Amino acid sequence: MRIPILKLGNYLLVSIQIELDDKTAVQFQQDLLNMIHKTGSTGVVIDLTSVQMIDSYIARVLGDVVKMSELLGCEVIFTGIQPAVSITLIDLGIGFRNIKTAMNLEQGLEKLKQSLEG
């Protein structure tokens, strides 16, 4: 089970619409980094609108993928974080430090464009 990654111009779009188990999350991490490398994308929007729950392991994998992508020269924005997910993230003391967010996919793409194309 892989999470589809869409290429749109210089950006990648990901919409996580399944319950993320540990294996899928790690597979996604690898797939996304490979795709960034292969396409030379400068930005990624990861949409979490359909993610209702998140645990500490998944939060860490997602947090790591941001740092790893940045090392490749690619900016990541999370969109559509649900109230329950935001509560869990803060309660777990994980948060997404220094991580950019937006309400939805369109606004995430807009934010990336502003940030990367000035």
Added chain:
Amino acid sequence: MRIPILKLGNYLLVSIQIELDDKTAVQFQQDLLNMIHKTGSTGVVIDLTSVQMIDSYIARVLGDVVKMSELLGCEVIFTGIQPAVSITLIDLGIGFRNIKTAMNLEQGLEKLKQSLEG
């Protein structure tokens, strides 16, 4: 197993990155029509870049989804049709009659915009 449908402004984006079995294809048909209805989207881009093979049943389901979407007032464009898939479609005598296509997701979105926004 469901195919994720992404909402981007007035459009929906779908990238089919798994082997489509009959059940998944029918589920996708239902999901897409529900999503068009729910979001009031005016256009859909269905990217088939990762689809290496297609059979007559799947081709029919995809062809039907275009006609069904049009009934809802929504235009569909297929992108990234692989050479092998195009050969199969023509060999099977199915083709995608009167169906709009484009090379990739970006061009598909561009074509939708031109067609719908003039």
